[in-house]
Amino acid sequence: MSHEELEDYETGLEFSLFREYKDVVRLFKYVIESERRFYLANEVDVQIRSAEGEVYFDVRLSDAWVWDVYRSSRFVKNVRILTFKDVNVEELAAPADELKLLEG
Template identity: 40%
Template structure:
């Protein structure tokens, strides 16, 4: 087997692991956020839109987040901020009262600027 085939097989295994993990954790989250750069699952979402002359700038702040990234050792993170001028799709998966957090009870996110 060549090195290229080894890399392709390794990449395919990472992708399959990621898809399985996504299916497992999907039900834990309130929102699914899709950007051109990545897919996020999160339980708290704040979006601000800054209107520019030629395009809108989206500021997304997510807490209790799962990130679609096969190269991360841990995909669940406490906080993520995204700034993009590309399309953003937000799906509400369930109402707030049905959400359980993946964060430890003592976690406090840093204040917003």
């Protein structure tokens, strides 16, 4: 496989993943960004912990979808993220809320 064919293949995988994201995003309540991954989830629990003077984040997700082009199954029942970097959690607007914003 040539370098160009490999790039085309990876671009196709990423485009497919983006289409899947657009199809499933409305099924979830939260968007979560960690230093390594992007997730959608319906339940999020973020705990700030400390060990030996180091602060880290212990994040637990339930009913999640993982943005990872190489996973065969992106839907996951439970996810645990341990990281020393900050984790961004945003609540998605419900479809009814989006309509209110458009009308207002």
